[in-house]
Amino acid sequence: MSEKGMFGVSGTGDTSGYGGLVRASADPTSAQRPYGSYFDDVADALERAYPKFSDAIERVVVDRGELTLHVKAERLVEVAKVLRDDETLRFEVCLGVSGVHYPESVGSELHALYPLLSMTHNRRIRLEVSVPDSNPHIPSLVEIWAGNNWHERETYDMFGIIFDGHPALTRILMPDDWPGHPQRKDYPLGGIPIEYIGATVPAPDERRSYQ
Amino acid sequence: MSTFASARETTEGRIYSVTGGDWDDVTNEIGSAKEERVVVNMGPQHPSTHGVLRLMLELEGETITELRCGIGYLHTGIEKNTEYRTWTQGVTFVTRMDYLSPLYNETTYCLAVEKLLGITEEVPERASVIRVLMMELNRISSHMVALGTGALELGAMAPMFFAFRERERVLDIFEMVSGLRMNMAYVRPGGVAQDLPEDSISKIRELVVDLRKNFRDNERLLVGNSIWIKRTKDVGYLDLAGCITLGVTGPVLRATGMPWDLRKTQPYCGYEDYNFDVITTDTCDVYGRFLIRMQELEQSLRIIEQACDKLERLNGAPVMVADKKIAWPAQLALGGDGLGNSLDHIRQIMGTSMESLIHHFKIVTEGFRVPAGQVYTPIESPRGELGAHIVSDGGTRPYRVHFRSPSFSNLQATSAMCEGSLIADVVAAVASIDPVMGDVDR
Amino acid sequence: MGIEEKLPSGFLVTTVEKLAAYMRQNSLWPATFGLACCAIEMMAIGSAQKYDISRFGMEVFRASPRQADLMIVAGRVSQKMAPVVRQIYDQMTEPKWVLSMGACASSGGMFNNYAIVQGVDHIIPVDIYLPGCPPRPEMLMDAILKLHEQIKNEKIGINRKRVIAEVEKAALAAVPTHQIPAFQRGSNE
Numbered sequence: 001m002s003e004k005g006m007f008g009v010s011g012t013g014d015t016s017g018y019g020g021l022v023r024a025s026a027d028p029t030s031a032q033r034p035y036g037s038y039f040d041d042v043a044d045a046l047e048r049a050y051p052k053f054s055d056a057i058e059r060v061v062v063d064r065g066e067l068t069l070h071v072k073a074e075r076l077v078e079v080a081k082v083l084r085d086d087e088t089l090r091f092e093v094c095l096g097v098s099g100v101h102y103p104e105s106v107g108s109e110l111h112a113l114y115p116l117l118s119m120t121h122n123r124r125i126r127l128e129v130s131v132p133d134s135n136p137h138i139p140s141l142v143e144i145w146a147g148n149n150w151h152e153r154e155t156y157d158m159f160g161i162i163f164d165g166h167p168a169l170t171r172i173l174m175p176d177d178w179p180g181h182p183q184r185k186d187y188p189l190g191g192i193p194i195e196y197i198g199a200t201v202p203a204p205d206e207r208r209s210y211q
Numbered sequence: 212m213s214t215f216a217s218a219r220e221t222t223e224g225r226i227y228s229v230t231g232g233d234w235d236d237v238t239n240e241i242g243s244a245k246e247e248r249v250v251v252n253m254g255p256q257h258p259s260t261h262g263v264l265r266l267m268l269e270l271e272g273e274t275i276t277e278l279r280c281g282i283g284y285l286h287t288g289i290e291k292n293t294e295y296r297t298w299t300q301g302v303t304f305v306t307r308m309d310y311l312s313p314l315y316n317e318t319t320y321c322l323a324v325e326k327l328l329g330i331t332e333e334v335p336e337r338a339s340v341i342r343v344l345m346m347e348l349n350r351i352s353s354h355m356v357a358l359g360t361g362a363l364e365l366g367a368m369a370p371m372f373f374a375f376r377e378r379e380r381v382l383d384i385f386e387m388v389s390g391l392r393m394n395m396a397y398v399r400p401g402g403v404a405q406d407l408p409e410d411s412i413s414k415i416r417e418l419v420v421d422l423r424k425n426f427r428d429n430e431r432l433l434v435g436n437s438i439w440i441k442r443t444k445d446v447g448y449l450d451l452a453g454c455i456t457l458g459v460t461g462p463v464l465r466a467t468g469m470p471w472d473l474r475k476t477q478p479y480c481g482y483e484d485y486n487f488d489v490i491t492t493d494t495c496d497v498y499g500r501f502l503i504r505m506q507e508l509e510q511s512l513r514i515i516e517q518a519c520d521k522l523e524r525l526n527g528a529p530v531m532v533a534d535k536k537i538a539w540p541a542q543l544a545l546g547g548d549g550l551g552n553s554l555d556h557i558r559q560i561m562g563t564s565m566e567s568l569i570h571h572f573k574i575v576t577e578g579f580r581v582p583a584g585q586v587y588t589p590i591e592s593p594r595g596e597l598g599a600h601i602v603s604d605g606g607t608r609p610y611r612v613h614f615r616s617p618s619f620s621n622l623q624a625t626s627a628m629c630e631g632s633l634i635a636d637v638v639a640a641v642a643s644i645d646p647v648m649g650d651v652d653r
Numbered sequence: 654m655g656i657e658e659k660l661p662s663g664f665l666v667t668t669v670e671k672l673a674a675y676m677r678q679n680s681l682w683p684a685t686f687g688l689a690c691c692a693i694e695m696m697a698i699g700s701a702q703k704y705d706i707s708r709f710g711m712e713v714f715r716a717s718p719r720q721a722d723l724m725i726v727a728g729r730v731s732q733k734m735a736p737v738v739r740q741i742y743d744q745m746t747e748p749k750w751v752l753s754m755g756a757c758a759s760s761g762g763m764f765n766n767y768a769i770v771q772g773v774d775h776i777i778p779v780d781i782y783l784p785g786c787p788p789r790p791e792m793l794m795d796a797i798l799k800l801h802e803q804i805k806n807e808k809i810g811i812n813r814k815r816v817i818a819e820v821e822k823a824a825l826a827a828v829p830t831h832q833i834p835a836f837q838r839g840s841n842e
């Protein structure tokens with residue numbers, strides 16, 4: 001007779017209580033003016049310096065004291081140049097690229113985020129660009145902020161976003177011939193089951209708490 | 212064909228793999244080649260590169276014409292691992308990124324989670340002061356490793372012994388407070404895991420006095436030492452424009468004269484209430500960065516003294532946020548069978564309060580829920596700006612955690628610093644950037 | 654009967670094995686193979702006054718694997734680093750030992766994912782495993798001393814080959830730990 005006990009997966013392994021319910025979260029609507037603190041100054045200065053502002057910026061999100069500008073991929077380079085060069089904006093430092101993969105928002109699955117810092121005015125904002133899985137191309141910002149070189153390579157390596165115009169877009173963290181892009185949500189965690197005396201415990205992404 | 216050095220033709224030219232044997236054989240073969248460039252690999256296993264860093268140098272004689280860094284030899288997938296763990300368990304993963312300053316990783320992560328939760332104002336003051344105290348102690352231990360290993364790589368062995376001697380004293384404090392010397396997982400979202408033990412403040416004050424005296428040892432050895440100056444002055448030059456466009460922060464940026472320190476310009480954890488100076492030099496070279504690190508040690512000691520004063524005034528205050536639905540519920544104590552929940556806590560959750568039992572159970576197994584959104588929280592780590600970009604989808608696990616690590620950005624500057632200089636200068640320049648490969652590769 | 658009887662006992666009658674083991678264990682030179690956090694604890698054992706390993710003759714961390722005897726794999730081995738580990742191990746000359754320091758080197762540690770090799774013994778043969786995250790310098794010293802004990806009992810030449818063949822045969826015939834009937838839940842033994 002074999003005892004199964006309370007350990008191990010049976011069924012879907014869902015312990016959340018929602019039974020596999022998937023709620024599509026509503027896209028946050030653009031924040032309304034006034035945004036608060038220095039965000040209004042930034043938005044005004046950007047509008048003044050870049051007349052096609054409303055064409056390029058899809059959405060403005062003000063959340064938890066941070067301003068995020070959702071920019072269209074084609075206009076990214078122009079907006080970035082204005083943000084860096086205009087006297088009242090002067091976001092000289094770009095703190096890298098962060099990628100996020102949202103598999104449920106079909107049509108804009110891959111997001112790239114650029115936190116910007118202005119040392120002159122002591123301000124921070126964020127640029128966010130979304131591209132679909134079918135055409136994951138974003139123009140490269142290496143010519144504007146040279147520090148983005150490695151960050152864009154890392155985002156390419158981990159998510160598969162291709163940065164057009166990057167001088168040498170190759171893998172940086174994984175071995176050069178690694179297949180797949182590890183930090184995407186459809187890439188498994190890749191662990192192995194752990195052997196204990198008398199039982200094996202599956203890898204973290206296949207594991208469950210208890211029945 | 213000798214089994215030691217072999218050569219083969221590739222599309223890039225002839226590649227020689229040297230694994231022992233006579234160097235003269237290799238140079239004779241190279242000498243007869245038509246091309247002049249020689250690409251040398253300072254491979255991932257090397258005594259003088261700060262960890263598993265691969266430097267590919269294109270040489271003309273002893274001068275470097277091109278330098279590329281190969282990284283990724285320590286890529287651990289920490290960011291992906293946090294997506295399968297609760298928010299509090301994420302602290303134990305994140306702490307192992309920059310393993311020389313683990314408390315900074317933890318604090319960045321916890322500040323970001325608290326911002327998402329909206330409880331930044333409710334984190335108790337004592338918890339913030341303890342965080343500042345531990346972070347400044349960590350800054351001292353991290354700078355000690357930077358100085359010690361930097362000196363060792365340039366050939367000076369005594370500073371390493373002095374530096375590690377001081378570091379051991381600091382690690383003793385860490386062990387007393389959190390139980391571990393490194394990778395402590397002490398800072399948790401909402402506060403810190405447990406309060407300081409009884410006599411820690413007096414021990415820390417003793418340590419400050421001793422450290423002030425002992426830092427003179429290293430100072431006497433290296434500052435003003437003509438050999439040290441010859442090796443480090445005007446080496447690894449990177450001016451302000453270069454730093455800003457490459458996104459370089461920390462001592463490398465402050466060596467250009469720019470007094471940019473997030474503890475002063477965008478304070479967090481109550482740093483605006485402490486008196487300390489931002490150290491800058493204006494030589495933009497390795498010697499300047501070395502002086503900055505030495506002087507930041509003294510500033511850290513000042514902050515630690517002020518933090519001790521504050522802690523004495525705040526004796527008995529809570530160290531975790533008051534909201535029971537978020538606060539880490541366990542109260543640990545050393546019992547007959549080792550470290551575990553204190554008997555008071557067990558009496559409370561098993562005997563008196565049903566809510567405590569439920570909170571303890573739910574928060575430890577499932578974790579708390581964090582409202583959806585994203586934040587980017589930067590702090591000033593010993594290497595520069597360390598930022599956590601965290602995305603939450605409203606659940607008990609992070610949706611995406613990305614760390615903007617200072618070592619990753621600072622290491623990009625190696626090419627700009629070293630091209631045109633000699634091989635020996637590469638070692639000095641990399642040591643002055645002080646990259647931690649766990650932070651670079653995550 | 655002659656001068657041999659007068660010499661301190663055991664001096665001329667020790668075996669070659671014991672002599673060789675004595676020499677090997679007391680000047681084991683580690684190769685610098687620090688990868689991550691454990692490397693810092695390894696540096697502490699080499700340089701901090703409390704945990705000095707030069708009392709065992711081991712403070713010389715040789716950078717060249719040709720001159721090293723002991724490879725302390727200190728830290729997590731990523732997929733990209735694995736071929737380098739193997740190459741350094743191959744470049745070490747016999748006799749060589751491997752100490753896998755820390756949970757990540759012994760078994761992958763807390764990082765059970767795509768990027769980390771789940772235990773350096775997937776790549777190289779390990780002589781002694783040291784758990785901990787990171788192990789204290791005293792734990793590392795204990796592991797090194799246990800390795801010294803192991804080396805003391807090592808055989809050389811034909812005896813060594815015999816021992817290796819026996820151990821291999823036993824390991825190939827052994828039952829995996831998680832299938833040992835006595836440890837299964839629900840068994841009556």
